[in-house]
Amino acid sequence: MTRLSIVVAVVVLALLVGANVAASRSMPAIDVTRDGLNTLTPQSVGAAKSLQSDAQVIGLFRPGTGNGQAETEALIALYAAQSPHVVYRRENFDTDRSDVKLYAIKQPNTVVIEYRGKTEQLTPPAQDEAGFTAALLKLQSGRVPLVCWAVGDGERGLKDVDQGAGYSSVADILTHDSFATRDLVLAQATSIPGDCDQLAIVDPTSVLPTPSLKAIDDYLAAGGKLLLAAEPWAKDPKSMDSLNAALKPYGLAFSGALVIETDPAHRSSSDPTIVAVSGYGRSPITDEIQGRVSFFPLTTAITGAPGPAVIATPIATTSATSYAIAQPRSVQDLGRKAGDASGPFTVMETLEQAAGAKRTRIVLLGTGGFAENRTLPPSNSDANLDLVLASFQWLAEQDSLVSTPSKQGRALPLALSQQDQSILIFITSVLMPGLMVFGGVVTWWRRRVFS
Amino acid sequence: MRSEAVRVNAAAVPARIAAPTQVLPRRSSIGTIGAIARRELVALLRAPLGWGVAAVFLFFASGFGFIGTVIAGQQASFDGIYQVINGLLTLALVPVLTLRLRTEGATRIPARDYELVAGRWLGAFAFYVLLIAMALIYVLLLAIYVRGQSLDFGLIGATYVGLLAVGAAATAIGVLASGVVNNRVVAYVLGLALIGWVWYSTFVAGSFSGTARIDFLDYVSAFNRYQSFSLGQLTLRDAVYFASLTLGALVLATPLLRSKR
Numbered sequence: 001m002t003r004l005s006i007v008v009a010v011v012v013l014a015l016l017v018g019a020n021v022a023a024s025r026s027m028p029a030i031d032v033t034r035d036g037l038n039t040l041t042p043q044s045v046g047a048a049k050s051l052q053s054d055a056q057v058i059g060l061f062r063p064g065t066g067n068g069q070a071e072t073e074a075l076i077a078l079y080a081a082q083s084p085h086v087v088y089r090r091e092n093f094d095t096d097r098s099d100v101k102l103y104a105i106k107q108p109n110t111v112v113i114e115y116r117g118k119t120e121q122l123t124p125p126a127q128d129e130a131g132f133t134a135a136l137l138k139l140q141s142g143r144v145p146l147v148c149w150a151v152g153d154g155e156r157g158l159k160d161v162d163q164g165a166g167y168s169s170v171a172d173i174l175t176h177d178s179f180a181t182r183d184l185v186l187a188q189a190t191s192i193p194g195d196c197d198q199l200a201i202v203d204p205t206s207v208l209p210t211p212s213l214k215a216i217d218d219y220l221a222a223g224g225k226l227l228l229a230a231e232p233w234a235k236d237p238k239s240m241d242s243l244n245a246a247l248k249p250y251g252l253a254f255s256g257a258l259v260i261e262t263d264p265a266h267r268s269s270s271d272p273t274i275v276a277v278s279g280y281g282r283s284p285i286t287d288e289i290q291g292r293v294s295f296f297p298l299t300t301a302i303t304g305a306p307g308p309a310v311i312a313t314p315i316a317t318t319s320a321t322s323y324a325i326a327q328p329r330s331v332q333d334l335g336r337k338a339g340d341a342s343g344p345f346t347v348m349e350t351l352e353q354a355a356g357a358k359r360t361r362i363v364l365l366g367t368g369g370f371a372e373n374r375t376l377p378p379s380n381s382d383a384n385l386d387l388v389l390a391s392f393q394w395l396a397e398q399d400s401l402v403s404t405p406s407k408q409g410r411a412l413p414l415a416l417s418q419q420d421q422s423i424l425i426f427i428t429s430v431l432m433p434g435l436m437v438f439g440g441v442v443t444w445w446r447r448r449v450f451s
Numbered sequence: 452m453r454s455e456a457v458r459v460n461a462a463a464v465p466a467r468i469a470a471p472t473q474v475l476p477r478r479s480s481i482g483t484i485g486a487i488a489r490r491e492l493v494a495l496l497r498a499p500l501g502w503g504v505a506a507v508f509l510f511f512a513s514g515f516g517f518i519g520t521v522i523a524g525q526q527a528s529f530d531g532i533y534q535v536i537n538g539l540l541t542l543a544l545v546p547v548l549t550l551r552l553r554t555e556g557a558t559r560i561p562a563r564d565y566e567l568v569a570g571r572w573l574g575a576f577a578f579y580v581l582l583i584a585m586a587l588i589y590v591l592l593l594a595i596y597v598r599g600q601s602l603d604f605g606l607i608g609a610t611y612v613g614l615l616a617v618g619a620a621a622t623a624i625g626v627l628a629s630g631v632v633n634n635r636v637v638a639y640v641l642g643l644a645l646i647g648w649v650w651y652s653t654f655v656a657g658s659f660s661g662t663a664r665i666d667f668l669d670y671v672s673a674f675n676r677y678q679s680f681s682l683g684q685l686t687l688r689d690a691v692y693f694a695s696l697t698l699g700a701l702v703l704a705t706p707l708l709r710s711k712r
Contacts, residue, residue: 023688440501
């Protein structure tokens, strides 16, 4: 080795180290993903910028691949780039016993956010943008909206884990997004508790007693918030009447008829009773889901004319070629007949009305199937999830959170048939490596022959 | 650039090497590097070794990366394939590719030391590029089978940029390792160890105390620096890191080669 070459190598290495030191202090980055997976929404930017003092973020990861650390830390870096108050510290879950004990961490790969003496924990499923932003806003506001969930009249229950009609996914969403829930036996209620930030009545099958209706009426008149979902062809028609009685002051009602969608572009490909919607009315609820398809299975229509003081916004409507069947028929006999009502129909609508210093807000849904487990991820796309979450956030007057959409994951779902799988396995596992082996054998043979 | 002819002084050539009698064209540095790279690439393509590496890579990429992730998981994800590229191709197979680049015969090539190092690195890296280009077949297949959806080509493109950066650095480290020792097995183990340490240093960071030391190990870990690409970001810091790693390894390899020549 000559002295000159050593000197050159040392100088170049020193320059490279210097370049790295300089580059590591700046974070210019370009997000090239189609859906802006590495770009915060304005709501998240706002949540970060509104921090008044340091938010200590502690990542307690178990070292190893597949722990989600890289993705989570990349996300935290996006928040840190927006606010110097986002301060990140990484710890080893297995060796940092003090933090694990202090924050009562139960599982590895958990992130803790501490802000002004309050803490929020994010487990791996919640370590996405919606989860972080919700946690930051919750820590800043200190408010946890309480959803009082009506039970006892045949309503869908949050504890029902049935993969089809269960509502446990909604319970998970609410917990994930910093809502508290409490069951409320509506039939026994003479008033809606004052700490209920909103009331959810989903698909009751029996008649609501008059005192309960009076309680709902009083609650709404005082600026209460209500999510109300009905079903077509109610087993007890009087149950639908009682629901409509609650809506009477606002001028709207559920028709009770089953909506049939004939337009292939506005329904499930296999079932005309499952309405598909991709164009929505303008509302904070729908800001981020325009163009995405949500499903309304077995829905009835919302009818009537809202009162003059009511701001009514149709969120989802069917096509002009849809129709509604008032009286129950067999599944094989759903073709259009004389007397069937003609569309389009509204199947989701919001109402808003001033109530003194407060605002009454109501979300109406023509189907309880809108947010049942089979309609939400992982069984379905996340448009229904975003709509239902945005509805709860709008009702909770967390309008700043309403538009925090859950982004499309990096991996698209596939539906490969057995034949597809066989073809793909043959091409990738047999054909491609086989061609390389063949090329190697030919090369070896040629070398042998020509040498 | 102007080419000039250089008459090789036969008396200056070591006796064990047949002295060339013809006039050799003296190329520009870029031309020389390109010629050496072409020679190395062609040699890899004409050797059963290159085809064997390609077959092993595709077998594992298909088995673990595609069937294990895409078909079993019913999701259009390339993460499994990228893991095979980084975990198998870069870590275990790149040192194999650079084995034949060891300094044996270096004295017979009329080129400057840095031209020789750069040319050999470029030849091996070009072969690596061909290998990961073959993985685009998986992208093509999934683009067909996602039906009604479309792949995020921005994300795929960023990840490929990251794979190229990782491959460039790993190949340079392999060239460096092959320049340190002449023994093939030792050179392979050294290359494997160097690339493995650079890739996984973040995972030993937890064994240390001291924030500065942990931060240093985190920073120098290629695994960490690659993550931004795999998430669909093009980051200046990580681009500088991989460029530095590549250039640094090649710069270190140059005086080592000179000592051997």
